[in-house]
Amino acid sequence: MRQKLVAGNWKMNGSFDLLKSLLEPVSQEKGLSCQLLVCPPFPYLAAAADLLKSSGVFLGAQDCAATPVGAYTGEVAAEMLAEMGVSHVILGHSERRHYQAEGDALVLAKVKQALAAGLKPVVCVGETLEEKQAGQTAEVVLRQVQAVATQLSSEQLGQLIFAYEPVWAIGSGLTATPDQAQEVHSLIRKALAEQDQQQAARIQLLYGGSVKAENAASLFAMPDIDGGLIGGASLNASQFLAIGHAAS
Numbered sequence: 001m002r003q004k005l006v007a008g009n010w011k012m013n014g015s016f017d018l019l020k021s022l023l024e025p026v027s028q029e030k031g032l033s034c035q036l037l038v039c040p041p042f043p044y045l046a047a048a049a050d051l052l053k054s055s056g057v058f059l060g061a062q063d064c065a066a067t068p069v070g071a072y073t074g075e076v077a078a079e080m081l082a083e084m085g086v087s088h089v090i091l092g093h094s095e096r097r098h099y100q101a102e103g104d105a106l107v108l109a110k111v112k113q114a115l116a117a118g119l120k121p122v123v124c125v126g127e128t129l130e131e132k133q134a135g136q137t138a139e140v141v142l143r144q145v146q147a148v149a150t151q152l153s154s155e156q157l158g159q160l161i162f163a164y165e166p167v168w169a170i171g172s173g174l175t176a177t178p179d180q181a182q183e184v185h186s187l188i189r190k191a192l193a194e195q196d197q198q199q200a201a202r203i204q205l206l207y208g209g210s211v212k213a214e215n216a217a218s219l220f221a222m223p224d225i226d227g228g229l230i231g232g233a234s235l236n237a238s239q240f241l242a243i244g245h246a247a248s
């Protein structure tokens with residue numbers, strides 16, 4: 001049985017004040033059966049690790065370098081993140097695919113670095129509005145999934161989490177309906193099962209895109225939706241915890 005995971009992607013938002021006001025209640029919450037993961041920007045990771053210690057709440061980063069340590073100005077190595085107490089790293093988010101022109105090969109290189117450092121990659125996949133309108137959702141999503149999955153061993157595959165985030169639903173207030181999201185999640189799980197049935201049954205598949213306390217429960221009730229990757233609503237402790245309750 002897969003445990004549900006509610007992950008907060010703060011994107012380029014936050015401050016030390018927000019860190020404290022948000023992570024104190026989150027780290028003290030005792031009534032949830034789901035896993036919680038918080039992914040603030042790099043400058044806040046050390047303080048977040050301190051605030052979350054012994055809480056059971058996981059700490060994640062929003063990116064890592066595609067290469068090991070060395071002469072790569074401005075980059076942050078996966079090993080450095082692991083050393084700070086980070087356990088997860090979001091990779092291939094559509095904002096990075098779009099603004100930083102990250103392609104499937106670069107995402108795979110980052111996934112390999114993350115795995116080598118013992119981090120769990122949260123690999124984001126999803127189609128744009130144009131691709132959806134052209135009927136290309138399955139093709140795009142499965143290409144992004146397989147570009148990573150097929151290049152890994154079974155053991156490595158089992159460390160992955162995938163997040164299906166239709167680009168048209170991110171920050172737009174438009175959410176995929178539970179049925180639409182389930183259809184894509186089921187396609188992803190079937191594709192993974194063709195590669196490795198056992199691991200496919202274990203891998204957590206998250207949904208992301210305008211998830212809020214009001215729509216979370218109906219999404220999380222679907223058989224292949226194992227939680228959410230939450231953007232805007234993760235910046236408010238009571239919203240984020242309410243989504244956690246919907247997953248519990």
Ligand SMILES: O=C[C@H](O)COP(=O)(O)O
Pocket residue numbers: 009093165169170171172173208209210211229230231232233
């Ligand atoms: O990583 C999170 C997603 O991009 C969703 O963001 P959102 O909840 O603000 O739509």
